[in-house]
Amino acid sequence: MRSMNPSDGSAPLPLFPLSSVLLPGAATTLRIFEPRYLDLVRDCGRNGSGFGVCLILEGSESGAPALPAAVGTLATIEDFDRDADGLLVLRVRGGRRFRVRQVRVRDNGLLVADVVWLADDVPARTRPEHMLLAELLRRMLERAVGEGVVRIPEHHFADAAWVGWRLAELLPLGEHERQALLQEDDVHARLQRLLEQVA
Template identity: 30%
Template sequence: MARLLPLFPLNLVVFPHEKLNLHIFEPRYRQLVRDCLEQGITFGIPPFLGNTLGELGTEMRLLSVEQTYTSGEMDIRTQAVRVFRINKFFREAPGKLYAAGQVEDVAQDDEPDPLLRDIISQQVRQLYEALGLRKLLLELSPDYRIFDVAHHVGFSPEQEYQLLATTSEQERQEMLREHLDTILPVVLETERLKERVRLNGHFKNLQPPSF
């Protein structure tokens, strides 16, 4: 069902359930935050990539205003709720400074493929350990979804948008597995090269061969 949703375009992709902290300084978005506080409304973040506003976006809920400055600027905490599609874009919502869109929710199939999840979990573990991201690895829930790791596997913003546009968890799993198949060997080889560079010039205790 179509509805009017305030919009806050940004040059990033936000995934469902993601928490996002923002510094608000433009008057139109300060007005938007005030409306969220006073009316309990949500707003949407459609990605603005390559000078183009995406037709898909992510609906956000305001969690808190952490700080308000004397200038009127604000630090806020938000959390992503769901994916939507923009049917019609308005540069200004009725009587407001900020943009809005006639939007509809995008249904999701969140059922994963258990076998693919096991394969991807091993690949993600290898990647995170190679990159020294052990903290992220420890924080990863056993029943994680692809959206939960998508910002930490080397996707470009355009690839992240493609992932956002994919409505099936199993298709998202396939996308991530193919991506990891491509980048993981490169990352592992790069780390091995860095290790060899670090060892170069050190005194080595090597056993010569016996003839």
Template identity: 35%
Template sequence: MSENNNWIPLFPLNTVLFPGGVLPLKVFETRYLDMLRECMRSEQPFGVVLIKSGQEVGKAAEPESVGCLTRITEWDMQDLGVMMLRTEGSQRFRIVQQRVLSDQRLEAQITLIEADQVTRPDDVHLQCASTLKLVIDDIDKKGRTAHGVNFASPFALPPQFGNAGWVANRWCEILPISLKARQKLLELTDGRERLGIVHQYLLQHNII
């Protein structure tokens, strides 16, 4: 782990972002429009954190202690005052210290959490990966049928089916589990452990 002594902007949301995950955003609050413009100008990432208590709008919410840095990959502002973005999660972090600015934005000093190690696939990994590929292919096929050339895959390319952490993260995003459960999975520091929990869920629900 390494520490970042600079203050990074936080975006508290009712969602859990995983490394390698795609997060589309529709932003209209002035404070966050200003934050995003500054991030784009300085090429600085921002942190997405699950709201522990509070709301997405209004007074600053209390965030969970572990979140995920994200970078903006696409953006558009067809309507004045409304920014549409496509962002992608990069690295997990733990909040060391946080502060609330005068406009109720959150900033934090963070400790980065090491990325999941890429390990040799085992039977559990291969089962989860092959089923995930079927799910992603089905989503993409239905999306292209419904939206044609305008379809944007909800998954970042290229896929990494040989990476246990990546496979676990994608399952954590699409399984019908609570936000609290997703947060607990995000906080696990071992990608293979995360995948093992996902595997048990898939077995219990007859998905594999």
């Protein structure tokens, strides 16, 4: 583990609690309307930094500060726009995982956390007992994007971490099961949990 914030090395990480889990490599869309999150986006744009996304354990996405899960994902803003109602819409992508050490609430209601950055996944080939999952992922992607799947390098399907994260993103799992996968450090244990889900 490294205790360094990849954004600036020291600043607390602002949190955006959600009712869904953001996984490494996955993208999601956020509609921003509360002043605390507009401030967050402004700060991220000014500093070129990201923010943390954590699953809500208690509370809701708007209103009083929610209780976030202890493990979350760094979100980086890829694009932004306005919707028909004039609300700011962000497209963000998940990056590194982190563990929350301490949370504080700013005057505007924004949660900020001291975090420990979790180690990146160790490169590992998909084990024979999990090759069924790689094939399942290939078929799911073929159905989703058709011929576009040929643009995915073949070596990705032999990458245990990549297969695990993409299946966790695409399978119809409950958010607490996704959270359990996010908290799992072992890539093979992650795939075993997924195999038990589809078996």
